[in-house]
Amino acid sequence: MRFNFTEEQEEFRRQVREFLAEDRVRKVADAVRHLPPREEPGLLDVYRWLGEKRWLAVNWPPEYGGLGGTIVEKSILTEELIRAKVPDLVHIVSIDIVGLVLLLVGTEQQKRTYLPALAAGEQNWSVLYSEPGVGSDLAALRTRAEPDGDGWRLYGRKIYSLKSQFADFALCAARTTDSAVRFHGITLFVVPMRSPGVQIQPIWNMSDEQFCDVTLDGIRLTREHVIGEVDGGWQVINEVLPVERTGLEFQAKARRLLDEVLQRAARDGTLDDPAYQQRLVELHAAATAAHLMAWQVISDLRDGRLDGVTTARSKLYATELFKQISEFALEIGGLDATLSGWDAADNGGGRREAAHREGPGITLSAGTSEIMRYLIASTGLQLLS
Amino acid sequence: MNLTLSAGQRAAAARFDELFGEDMRDDLRRMGNRELGAGAIAPLDEDETDVRQAVWQTFCELGGLRGLTVAEQVVVAEKVGAALYQSPWADTAVAIELAAAAGHDDLGARMTDGEAVAVAVRERTGDEPDRPGRLDLDGGVHAVRQFVAFAADVSWFLLAGVAAAGPRLLLVPGDHPGVTWRRHDDIGRGDFYEVTFRGVPVADVVELAAGAPAADAWAAALVTARIRHAAQLVGAAQAALDETVAYTRERRQFGQPVGSFQGPAFRMADLSTRVHAARLLTCYAAWLADEGDDARLAAYEALATAADLVRSAGTEAVQLHGAVGMTEEHDAQLFYRRAAVDALLWGRPTELRRAAAALLTEAVRRR
Numbered sequence A: 001m002r003f004n005f006t007e008e009q010e011e012f013r014r015q016v017r018e019f020l021a022e023d024r025v026r027k028v029a030d031a032v033r034h035l036p037p038r039e040e041p042g043l044l045d046v047y048r049w050l051g052e053k054r055w056l057a058v059n060w061p062p063e064y065g066g067l068g069g070t071i072v073e074k075s076i077l078t079e080e081l082i083r084a085k086v087p088d089l090v091h092i093v094s095i096d097i098v099g100l101v102l103l104l105v106g107t108e109q110q111k112r113t114y115l116p117a118l119a120a121g122e123q124n125w126s127v128l129y130s131e132p133g134v135g136s137d138l139a140a141l142r143t144r145a146e147p148d149g150d151g152w153r154l155y156g157r158k159i160y161s162l163k164s165q166f167a168d169f170a171l172c173a174a175r176t177t178d179s180a181v182r183f184h185g186i187t188l189f190v191v192p193m194r195s196p197g198v199q200i201q202p203i204w205n206m207s208d209e210q211f212c213d214v215t216l217d218g219i220r221l222t223r224e225h226v227i228g229e230v231d232g233g234w235q236v237i238n239e240v241l242p243v244e245r246t247g248l249e250f251q252a253k254a255r256r257l258l259d260e261v262l263q264r265a266a267r268d269g270t271l272d273d274p275a276y277q278q279r280l281v282e283l284h285a286a287a288t289a290a291h292l293m294a295w296q297v298i299s300d301l302r303d304g305r306l307d308g309v310t311t312a313r314s315k316l317y318a319t320e321l322f323k324q325i326s327e328f329a330l331e332i333g334g335l336d337a338t339l340s341g342w343d344a345a346d347n348g349g350g351r352r353e354a355a356h357r358e359g360p361g362i363t364l365s366a367g368t369s370e371i372m373r374y375l376i377a378s379t380g381l382q383l384l385s
Numbered sequence B: 001m002n003l004t005l006s007a008g009q010r011a012a013a014a015r016f017d018e019l020f021g022e023d024m025r026d027d028l029r030r031m032g033n034r035e036l037g038a039g040a041i042a043p044l045d046e047d048e049t050d051v052r053q054a055v056w057q058t059f060c061e062l063g064g065l066r067g068l069t070v071a072e073q074v075v076v077a078e079k080v081g082a083a084l085y086q087s088p089w090a091d092t093a094v095a096i097e098l099a100a101a102a103g104h105d106d107l108g109a110r111m112t113d114g115e116a117v118a119v120a121v122r123e124r125t126g127d128e129p130d131r132p133g134r135l136d137l138d139g140g141v142h143a144v145r146q147f148v149a150f151a152a153d154v155s156w157f158l159l160a161g162v163a164a165a166g167p168r169l170l171l172v173p174g175d176h177p178g179v180t181w182r183r184h185d186d187i188g189r190g191d192f193y194e195v196t197f198r199g200v201p202v203a204d205v206v207e208l209a210a211g212a213p214a215a216d217a218w219a220a221a222l223v224t225a226r227i228r229h230a231a232q233l234v235g236a237a238q239a240a241l242d243e244t245v246a247y248t249r250e251r252r253q254f255g256q257p258v259g260s261f262q263g264p265a266f267r268m269a270d271l272s273t274r275v276h277a278a279r280l281l282t283c284y285a286a287w288l289a290d291e292g293d294d295a296r297l298a299a300y301e302a303l304a305t306a307a308d309l310v311r312s313a314g315t316e317a318v319q320l321h322g323a324v325g326m327t328e329e330h331d332a333q334l335f336y337r338r339a340a341v342d343a344l345l346w347g348r349p350t351e352l353r354r355a356a357a358a359l360l361t362e363a364v365r366r367r
């Protein structure tokens, strides 16, 4: 076991950190923090600058805009973005999820068409899986691609997606064939989001990131829009889902929040109060563990091992921890911690309030905690049968 | 970053596959098991003492105490914990470390070969190991120590204490006539004793360290002891979970295995996640120790986490087994009872977190 990074990786982290400390980046991060209510960041200049350095998708092959690095460098970048309080979501959805799908099963033509713009930070995608009647049980989806000449027309409603309002394209799961086996007959499509057949409405939720309600009304698609095999989308979805569950960004967010709590507690003296110290140490130990668990998944991925149970444990642990930390942030901060960033007296403390609104979503998205427990219990422990 | 077991760790673990395997498991787990309330009065069973000695000798011959890095020690410790193997191993490892630091290589080598040691540090039963009890050196060594493991079996006592002239670390021969003992009757029904040292002549005692160096050496030895102990508790928690998973897959109610219900299954999933987390924390602390970095914070956090975990694992094991888990012939209650003692043996989790908080506070202020 080796718990440290190589010299080159440390050097990469240092360079990224240096870049993220530049004035122009700090200005972007500050601007995001001061966005009025109900406005949220889309594509940021920071992504473009990262794209110019080929860091945004550092793990992609050079011909698609990366540096041919590994998921380790990619994860270092994600950790540093979060540490520097640069929003990471658009980037994660586009690069880590959509990009990965395209790399895995896209045609050469699709890769050349879509990946470079993603790696350059010039476009972003969203993911359209969930529907009004379809959450955890994704195979029950009802959005339909109906045959139309040499292609399809897409009908359905997709909800709870993030960042669709900024998206150029979306990865959409739809049913192409009715089948007795539910997992068969689902196809992944590229949906051009700025087409007339696509309507996007906000669904306001308590966090800083709104959900989108996307209506797909007969938008026309051809073979070129199919990602992977027709009717074979389920396998791809399942191959990619665990990669959304490394726990990496969640543990990084948990650590950032805990750091904030510790710094504040150091300033106001609560850090020396044994009544709070006990819980702080518990949370600090857990944050360290979450970090190790996520990096174990990342190094497994790098070595070509992907274990759905290890990832489920990491995702479950990191996201549940985030919620515990956000709850404790309020306990140790008192009412001060309930003030939002829009309060007149805000001194940066609003991050605790925002985190507390964000927490409930992370134990739901990318597979709920119950689904993680289900995976651990069934695949990992051979229970539930 | 490579968080898979190293070749050295795998080799160290493999050496103990047989000793701590399925065949020996029942005997090992119950070794030293006594009737309720019989701890203080029942004399040790001769046959059992022989078995225990034989297992200990085998453990030593397999190199359980020889030349292992801390990272390798923790994988062995996990096996010890899973087998609920109670032995002088933990204490002897501490003594070997201290003997080496004091330049007593000969003594260290003898201990490595099987001369077992019992750590004698607590003056009162409620004391913490960080604060060794009083020691009177007037006219020989006088002291009383509690929760001394395997006092009746060992070759040496590692007596840690504070004399009028300051801290001392002493090795007292196990069979010295000036030493007497009385067995405790504790919930784990393990082999713990109150030991009285009554005027053991200083000439019969080996002084490993005195004054500030003794305090420092003791503090350093506690760090590695805690990392090993954390691993032992992780192993016990894993084993309690494994037993529970196996049982709930077999036990049927309402026409199906109870493990097919989400209520129990999800609790086991949570436990398995916590085991995994505690294991990585422990391995991380071990790695820091091997690298020569400051491992204190990681060690305290790992042990506090593992101690909370092993108690949960014991409690869950009994609950998810149902009433059978409380029966004497079943291991679930064994895990539960042992966890009660083992979670406190190398420091209460609350105290460990207090010590961790001091280090954490310092680190935050430095930043």
Ligand SMILES: Cc1cc2nc3c(=O)[nH]c(=O)nc-3n(C[C@H](O)[C@H](O)[C@H](O)COP(=O)(O)OP(=O)(O)OC[C@H]3O[C@@H](n4cnc5c(N)ncnc54)[C@H](O)[C@@H]3O)c2cc1C
Residues within 6 Å of the ligand: A126, A127, A128, A129, A130, A134, A135, A136, A137, A159, A160, A161, A162, A360, A361, A362, A364, A365, A366, A367, A368, A369, A370, A371, A374, B262
């Ligand atoms: C912040 C956030 C971002 C999201 N982003 C996207 C996105 O970009 N694109 C997209 O398509 N979707 C997105 N989603 C939707 C997300 O995928 C769903 O929330 C998720 O799949 C769960 O579905 P659901 O919310 O409908 O809950 P349901 O599946 O209806 O579940 C309700 C409750 O029942 C539990 N439950 C369900 N099944 C089981 C079971 N078998 N055993 C035990 N308990 C069970 C769940 O854990 C949950 O507690 C996002 C959601 C959130 C919160």
